[in-house]
Amino acid sequence: MRTYQQPLRIYLDTCCLSCPFDDQTQTRIRQETEVISWIIPQFDLGDWYWISSDVLVEEVEQIRDLDQRLQIKDLMTNTHRTVPIGASEILRGKQLGTLGFKEEDALHLACAESGSVDVFLTTDDKLLGKAKRDSSQLHVYVENPYTWLQEITENERIRNDR
Numbered sequence: 001m002r003t004y005q006q007p008l009r010i011y012l013d014t015c016c017l018s019c020p021f022d023d024q025t026q027t028r029i030r031q032e033t034e035v036i037s038w039i040i041p042q043f044d045l046g047d048w049y050w051i052s053s054d055v056l057v058e059e060v061e062q063i064r065d066l067d068q069r070l071q072i073k074d075l076m077t078n079t080h081r082t083v084p085i086g087a088s089e090i091l092r093g094k095q096l097g098t099l100g101f102k103e104e105d106a107l108h109l110a111c112a113e114s115g116s117v118d119v120f121l122t123t124d125d126k127l128l129g130k131a132k133r134d135s136s137q138l139h140v141y142v143e144n145p146y147t148w149l150q151e152i153t154e155n156e157r158i159r160n161d162r
Helices: 014-021 027-045 054-061 066-078 087-098 103-114 125-133 145-161
Strands: 008-012 048-053 081-083 119-121
Touching: 008 027, 008 103, 014 027, 014 054, 014 066, 027 048, 027 066, 027 145, 048 054, 048 103, 054 066, 054 081, 054 103, 081 103, 087 103, 103 119, 103 125, 119 145
Parallel strands: 008 048, 008 119, 048 081
Antiparallel strands: none
């Protein structure tokens, strides 16, 4: 059972922030969107910290759909910290790249590690699968938001039953 200290430091990647703009007729996408839509307001309560990065900011700037880009940028004004891309993040990103992570994904992970996040949330199956396979090489826990929320909800239930 994974335990967390409060407040949790959470990194949401671009895929998570883009969930509400995806086809909601698919059950999985709808579930992930509901979870992300529930997580984001939790940051305002102060129990969780939203850690972002310059990588995320740059990716959001590349979103072609203006309405989507503006809505995500508006959400991101609530981040508690934005990790800059410095020499150590670039070096760590290159190290992660040798494991097979795409350049942007590697930089996201490197920034999340620098930000000492408790969990890096993504809906990107390729990134998630690679992170699971190479979890011993990462200094951050990577999970799907829906799966992660089920995990912490179950952990909380177990802790309350004791």
